[in-house]
Amino acid sequence: GESVGLHLPTLSVQEGDNSIINCAYSNSASDYFIWYKQESGKGPQFIIDIRSNMDKRQGQRVTVLLNKTVKHLSLQIAATQPGDSAVYFCAERETNFGNEKLTFGTGTRLTIIP
Amino acid sequence: GAGVSQSPSNKVTEKGKDVELRCDPISGHTALYWYRQSLGQGLEFLIYFQGNSAPDKSGLPSDRFSAERTGGSVSTLTIQRTQQEDSAVYLCASSPRTRSEQFFGPGTRLTVL
Numbered sequence: 001g002e003s004v005g006l007h008l009p010t011l012s013v014q015e016g017d018n019s020i021i022n023c024a025y026s027n028s029a030s031d032y033f034i035w036y037k038q039e040s041g042k043g044p045q046f047i048i049d050i051r052s053n054m055d056k057r058q059g060q061r062v063t064v065l066l067n068k069t070v071k072h073l074s075l076q077i078a079a080t081q082p083g084d085s086a087v088y089f090c091a092e093r094e095t096n097f098g099n100e101k102l103t104f105g106t107g108t109r110l111t112i113i114p
Numbered sequence: 115g116a117g118v119s120q121s122p123s124n125k126v127t128e129k130g131k132d133v134e135l136r137c138d139p140i141s142g143h144t145a146l147y148w149y150r151q152s153l154g155q156g157l158e159f160l161i162y163f164q165g166n167s168a169p170d171k172s173g174l175p176s177d178r179f180s181a182e183r184t185g186g187s188v189s190t191l192t193i194q195r196t197q198q199e200d201s202a203v204y205l206c207a208s209s210p211r212t213r214s215e216q217f218f219g220p221g222t223r224l225t226v227l
Contacts, residue, residue: 034215043118043205043218044157089156101147101173102216104156 012111013080021108023073023090030092034102035064035075039086047075047088077110085112116140118219120206126225127196135191135222139208146189147207147216148181157205163189196226 013019025033031052036044050057050064050073057064063076073090087109091102119138127133139146148160159173163183174180178196183189193200203223207216 036218041220043207043220045218046215049215091157101159101162101170102157103159104149106154106156 009106010109010111012113014113015082016079019077019080019084019110021075021077021088021090021110023075023105025071025073025090025092027092027094027103028071029094030103032093033064033066033073034091034093035062035073036089036091036104037086038089038107044089080110080112082112082114085110118206118208118217120204120219120222122222123220124223124225126227128227129198130195132192132194133196133224135193135204135224137189137191137206137208137219139187139189139206140210140217141187143208143210143217144186145209145211145214145216146183147209148189148191149205149207151203151205151221153202160191160204193224196224198226200224201226 011019011021034049035047037047038044048057048059048062048064050066052068055066061078065074075088077084087107089104089107091104093102118140121136125133144165146163149157150160151157161174161181162170178194181189181191191204201224203221205218205221207218209216
C-alpha cells in the first residue's frame with residue numbers, strides 16, 4: 001500500500017545551524033502535504049503546508065520543498081533554536097474530494113544541541 | 115481563542131472495561147478527526163466527521179471502537195472491552211472546513227492494564 005516515510009529517525013543539530021528533515025512519499029494521488037511539530041506531551045502543531053502545484057513555500061524560519069518527480073518532501077529550519085527540539089511529522093492527503101484523512105509518517109526526532 | 119480540548123488527559127483502565135474519550139473542537143469548526151498514536155509511532159487515522167455527512171469510519175481498527183458527534187460539536191470516542199494493545203495516545207483534531215489545516219488537541223493517554 002501507499003506510505004509516507006522518513007529517511008532519518010533522529011537528527012541532532014548545533015544551535016544556530018540550519019536543519020533539513022526529509023520525507024519520502026509514494027502515493028502519486030496525493031496533492032497536499034503538511035509538516036507538523038510535536039513536542040513531548042502535546043498534540044501535533046501545524047508548521048507549514050504545500051500543495052502539489054508548488055515546489056517551494058517559505059514561512060518564518062521554515063521552508064518546505066516538494067519534488068514531485070522523485071516524490072520527496074523536505075523541511076528546512078533556519079538558525080535552529082532550542083525550542084525547535086521536537087518530533088517532526090510529514091503528512092499527505094489524496095486528491096479525491098471526500099477523502100479527508102491525513103496519512104502520517106513515523107516522525108523524525110530533532111534535537112538542538114546548545 | 116480556545117483550541118481543541120480533550121478529556122481526560124490520562125486514563126488508566128483494566129482490560130475488558132469500556133472507556134469514553136471526549137473531544138471539544140474549536141467553535142465553528144465543521145470537521146472533526148480522531149487519530150491514534152502509539153509510542154514512538156506516527157498518527158493512525160481512526161474516523162472523520164464532516165457536518166451532517168456520514169462519518170468516514172474506515173480507520174477504526176475493530177468493531178469495539180465507535181465514535182459519535184452530537185450537535186455537530188462535541189465528539190466521544192468509545193472503546194468497548196479494552197485490550198492492552200489499545201494503549202496509546204488518542205488525538206482529536208478539528209478544521210474549519212473541508213480540506214484545510216487540522217488543529218490538534220493535547221490528546222488522551224490511555225493505558226490498559
